[in-house]
Amino acid sequence: MSESLLNPSASGSTISVRRSTHSPLITLVGASVVVVVLTIAPWIFPAQFASTLMNFFILVIMATMWNLLAGYAGMVSIGQQAFVGLGAYATLYFALKGMNPFLTIPFAALVCAVLAVPVTYLLFRLRGGYFAIATWVVADTVMLIIGTIAFLGGGTGRLMPGLQSLTPAQTAHYSYLATWIVAFIVVVGTYLLLRSRVGLVLASIRDDEVAARSAGAHVRSARRLVFVIAAAGCGAAGAVLAISQPFVQPTSVFSLQWAAEMLFVSMIGGLGTIEGPIVGSIIFFALQQTLQQQGAWYLIIFGTVAVLVALWQPRGIWGAIRDRFHTELLPVGHWVSEGPAKE
Amino acid sequence: MTESLLEVKNLVVHHGQLKAIDDVSFGLNVGEVLAMIGANGAGKSTLLRTIAGLHRQTSGSVFFEGVDISIVAPHRRVSMGVSLVPEGRRLFSSMTLQENLQVGAFHAKKGPFNIDRIYELFDWMPSRRRQRVWQLSGGEQQAVAIGRALVANPRLLLLDELSLGLAPIIIERIYALIPEIIAQGVSILVVEQDVSQGLAVADRVHCLLEGKTSLTGVPADFTPEQVERAYFGAGLAATTSREGES
Amino acid sequence: MVWLNVLVQGVLIGGFYALFACGLSLMFGVLKVINLAHGDMAVVAGYVAVFLTPHLGLPEVWSFLIVVPIFTLAGYVLQRTLIQKSIDRDPFTTLLVTFGLSVVIENLLLEIYSANGQTVNIGDLIAKSWHPASIIYVSYVSLGVLGVAVLVLFLLQLFLSKTGTGRLIRAVADDREAAQLSGANYRHIFGVAASLAFATVALAGIAYGMMTQFAPTSGGVNLLFAFEAVVIGGIGSLWGTLVGGIALGIAQQFGAHINVQYQVLAGNVLFLAVLAIRPQGLFGRKTALA
Numbered sequence: 073m074s075e076s077l078l079n080p081s082a083s084g085s086t087i088s089v090r091r092s093t094h095s096p097l098i099t100l101v102g103a104s105v106v107v108v109v110l111t112i113a114p115w116i117f118p119a120q121f122a123s124t125l126m127n128f129f130i131l132v133i134m135a136t137m138w139n140l141l142a143g144y145a146g147m148v149s150i151g152q153q154a155f156v157g158l159g160a161y162a163t164l165y166f167a168l169k170g171m172n173p174f175l176t177i178p179f180a181a182l183v184c185a186v187l188a189v190p191v192t193y194l195l196f197r198l199r200g201g202y203f204a205i206a207t208w209v210v211a212d213t214v215m216l217i218i219g220t221i222a223f224l225g226g227g228t229g230r231l232m233p234g235l236q237s238l239t240p241a242q243t244a245h246y247s248y249l250a251t252w253i254v255a256f257i258v259v260v261g262t263y264l265l266l267r268s269r270v271g272l273v274l275a276s277i278r279d280d281e282v283a284a285r286s287a288g289a290h291v292r293s294a295r296r297l298v299f300v301i302a303a304a305g306c307g308a309a310g311a312v313l314a315i316s317q318p319f320v321q322p323t324s325v326f327s328l329q330w331a332a333e334m335l336f337v338s339m340i341g342g343l344g345t346i347e348g349p350i351v352g353s354i355i356f357f358a359l360q361q362t363l364q365q366q367g368a369w370y371l372i373i374f375g376t377v378a379v380l381v382a383l384w385q386p387r388g389i390w391g392a393i394r395d396r397f398h399t400e401l402l403p404v405g406h407w408v409s410e411g412p413a414k415e
Numbered sequence: 416m417t418e419s420l421l422e423v424k425n426l427v428v429h430h431g432q433l434k435a436i437d438d439v440s441f442g443l444n445v446g447e448v449l450a451m452i453g454a455n456g457a458g459k460s461t462l463l464r465t466i467a468g469l470h471r472q473t474s475g476s477v478f479f480e481g482v483d484i485s486i487v488a489p490h491r492r493v494s495m496g497v498s499l500v501p502e503g504r505r506l507f508s509s510m511t512l513q514e515n516l517q518v519g520a521f522h523a524k525k526g527p528f529n530i531d532r533i534y535e536l537f538d539w540m541p542s543r544r545r546q547r548v549w550q551l552s553g554g555e556q557q558a559v560a561i562g563r564a565l566v567a568n569p570r571l572l573l574l575d576e577l578s579l580g581l582a583p584i585i586i587e588r589i590y591a592l593i594p595e596i597i598a599q600g601v602s603i604l605v606v607e608q609d610v611s612q613g614l615a616v617a618d619r620v621h622c623l624l625e626g627k628t629s630l631t632g633v634p635a636d637f638t639p640e641q642v643e644r645a646y647f648g649a650g651l652a653a654t655t656s657r658e659g660e661s
Numbered sequence: 662m663v664w665l666n667v668l669v670q671g672v673l674i675g676g677f678y679a680l681f682a683c684g685l686s687l688m689f690g691v692l693k694v695i696n697l698a699h700g701d702m703a704v705v706a707g708y709v710a711v712f713l714t715p716h717l718g719l720p721e722v723w724s725f726l727i728v729v730p731i732f733t734l735a736g737y738v739l740q741r742t743l744i745q746k747s748i749d750r751d752p753f754t755t756l757l758v759t760f761g762l763s764v765v766i767e768n769l770l771l772e773i774y775s776a777n778g779q780t781v782n783i784g785d786l787i788a789k790s791w792h793p794a795s796i797i798y799v800s801y802v803s804l805g806v807l808g809v810a811v812l813v814l815f816l817l818q819l820f821l822s823k824t825g826t827g828r829l830i831r832a833v834a835d836d837r838e839a840a841q842l843s844g845a846n847y848r849h850i851f852g853v854a855a856s857l858a859f860a861t862v863a864l865a866g867i868a869y870g871m872m873t874q875f876a877p878t879s880g881g882v883n884l885l886f887a888f889e890a891v892v893i894g895g896i897g898s899l900w901g902t903l904v905g906g907i908a909l910g911i912a913q914q915f916g917a918h919i920n921v922q923y924q925v926l927a928g929n930v931l932f933l934a935v936l937a938i939r940p941q942g943l944f945g946r947k948t949a950l951a
Contacts, residue, residue: 142753146753148753148756148757150697150760194933194936194937197936197940198936198940200695200752200753200756201689201694201695201697201752201755201756202695202888202892202896204695204697204756204760205695205697205884205885205888206888206892206936208881208885209885209888209889209929209932209933210933212885212925212929213926213929213930213933216922216925216926216929217926219922220922220923220926227922328881332760332764335757335760335761336761336764339757339761367771367772368768368771368772369768369772371764371765371768372765372768372769372772375761375762375764375765375768376761376765378757378761379743379757379758379761379762379765382747382750382754382757382758382761383743383746383747383750383754383758386750386754467842468841469838469841469842488841488846489841489842490841490844490845490846490847491846493841493842493843493844494844498842499842501838501839501842505836505838505839505842506836506839507831507832507835507836507839507840508835508836509831509834509835510828510831510832510835514828514831517825517828518828518829518832518840518843518845519843519844521825521828521829521843521844521845522843522844522845523844563843564842564843567843567844
């Protein structure tokens with residue numbers, strides 16, 4: 073919406089504010105096809121590809137959540153692995169208590185959401201970079217605490233129970249479907265959230281934090297809500313990660329690498345757009361698959377590109393595409409245009 | 416006495432979307448005091464900040480001693496001889512009075528002023544030079560801000576809203592210094608919201624209204640009505656209650 | 662007596678944390694930048710010490726004579742290019758850029774030098790210690806690092822308060838625009854401050870390599886400790902950083918004494934407690950608080 077505001081060519085005529093809705097109609101048809109293909113993917117594609125696709129979805133979930141935090145609410149967190157790990161361990165815990173691992177996923181997300189609430193009261197005392205590192209301290213602390221719990225395998229980790237009765241193919245199919253469903257819910261849910269009133273409050277934070285802060289307390293609660301939702305989303309990602317691995321180990325599920333990946337993916341794809349993290353994830357996996365024989369080089373290259381993008385193309389690849397072609401597959405903003413108002 | 420020191424030509428400055436200065440031109444001669452008056456939001460501070468280099472103009476140019484300084488960085492303008500005493504004083508709050516002056520003197524040109532000379536000008540300062548500036552009163556802080564600008568030995572001193580938040584007696588005392596500063600070969604461009612104060616000290620007056628020049632000349636030539644109209648806008652004095660300046 | 666030893670060890674390691682943290686504190690105080698690559702820069706200093714100085718025929722103990730000047734220069738250059746560019750965008754970008762650098766540096770080191778641990782070789786000095794009482798051991802290396810930390814903080818303080826350039830650095834930290842109006846080129850001053858910060862980072866990295874093994878991944882942990890020291894001591898106070906570092910060190914040693922697993926955890930808990938009870942830290946001003 074800001075592009076239109078910057079060119080106030082509408083002087084003299086009526087200005088209407090509406091959501092852009094024509095493009096999603098085309099999107100809807102395309103999206104339906106994509107949804108169907110992705111749902112039956114494990115049955116029509118080679119197992120290897122489906123497994124890569126699953127890791128891709130996990131990254132999309134995390135990046136979408138990180139983008140919600142940073143791109144929409146202005147909170148740079150490098151400690152989201154706290155909730156990835158917590159989600160993984162919550163699933164492990166419930167499974168050890170006899171639950172079906174697949175059914176634990178929503179509960180793992182819920183656990184993360186609940187635990188995120190007190191964390192916000194601590195972290196929201198800091199801002200900017202101090203907030204960022206403090207999130208990392210929290211992640212480190214959670215990892216260390218989990219590492220002392222013998223029931224959960226301590227520092228060495230533990231195998232996810234409840235999957236042994238399934239055949240490997242069944243496990244692969246079910247975890248793929250679970251991951252795909254979570255990714256779908258997360259992306260669509262984020263889209264709906266940003267189109268709601270919360271989205272408007274977030275837009276005002278992004279445009280001018282000082283003004284928005286003085287505008288009222290719901291800015292703080294909007295940020296809190298976003299933090300809690302991001303925790304739940306990352307928790308769900310952790311849960312499906314735990315099922316897919318299926319050995320749950322503190323240093324792996326609480327790895328800083330998750331934070332690095334979600335950050336790079338969002339930045340390169342385009343912060344503050346729904347599509348950005350998805351585009352970024354596609355690029356990330358393309359690069360990772362190409363360079364998988366070369367050790368950590370994919371991360372080095374990806375990180376370097378992310379730094380360059382942050383400096384010279386802060387709206388990311390999707391932002392650049394959108395600026396150029398004025399298209400949005402999933403518009404969350406309002407367009408200001410000339411003509412009679414519809415509302 | 417008509418050697419030109421500062422020449423502002425067709426200056427246009429934007430604050431984001433807002434045109435804060437709209438095609439303003441004026442000159443300042445050596446040894447002169449020019450008062451820039453105008454209501455809150457008229458663009459006076461923006462004008463001063465642009466001359467000091469803190470704002471970049473959209474178009475137009477600023478000449479100092481015949482040199483186009485429009486794209487010169489603010490710290491370079493200081494060493495060329497342009498010093499601004501900013502609105503709100505903006506002292507270095509973690510430092511003592513003396514340290515504030517020392518910072519001002521670090522990149523100073525050669526000239527009549529040094530820290531000792533400032534201490535003569537404000538005789539209360541030496542005994543309190545080790546105090547943190549936040550312990551000083553508003554008037555004292557304003558004096559330190561002026562001192563900090565003067566030790567750089569400017570040829571042109573820009574004073575932004577000196578009287579803001581100060582008691583009348585303190586304002587009077589600060590304005591009483593102006594002849595002494597002029598005597599050292601410094602020219603002054605002063606921005607004032609307080610019209611009477613501005614008219615009292617100035618050789619010439621320049622009035623801004625919504626970013627445009629509304630009146631310019633020698634104070635003695637104007638009737639109060641002329642000034643009022645230039646200040647508030649023609650006949651709109653009552654209705655143009657404007658919103659706050661940047 | 663056992664507890665006294667715990668206390669002594671805490672103070673010793675605290676000195677190291679303060680040395681590590683003062684660069685972070687300086688960068689934030691002056692540039693308002695949190696350098697998330699701070700820890701990784703120190704690790705790079707360690708690698709330069711280990712892999713470059715032997716080629717120059719210099720004992721590794723003296724490596725700081727080479728590494729510190731290199732880092733001082735690198736700090737200025739990096740500031741005037743990459744970091745300034747990100748500051749010009751917004752604080753948000755500085756975080757993204759320094760975090761990106763951090764990950765890139767860590768993985769580059771992994772690719773080049775592998776995950777193997779390295780140490781800065783100081784000969785048999787490593788094993789020597791002062792033994793004032795039955796079970797109290799004061800390692801010479803740790804004592805030396807504590808001494809260096811105090812000296813560095815003292816010199817920094819002296820530089821900032823007594824020299825013209827030091828005062829300009831403080832002026833820029835107080836009010837960047839007003840400093841410009843006093844003739845300070847703030848970008849240059851930023852560069853000088855970054856130089857100082859990088860010099861201390863180099864010292865910290867070498868000190869770390871003398872005290873213990875380091876690997877490409879050591880940077881992150883040390884950034885956390887440095888950050889905790891800064892927040893516990895109070896943001897924006899150099900001597901507060903020393904106290905914060907020592908407090909963190911003591912907390913960790915007490916934790917470790919109870920159970921080795923609790924070492925880092927105890928430090929984190931102290932940090933979170935300070936954040937909850939006294940968020941401005943022990944000596945801090947309320948600059949970083951929301």
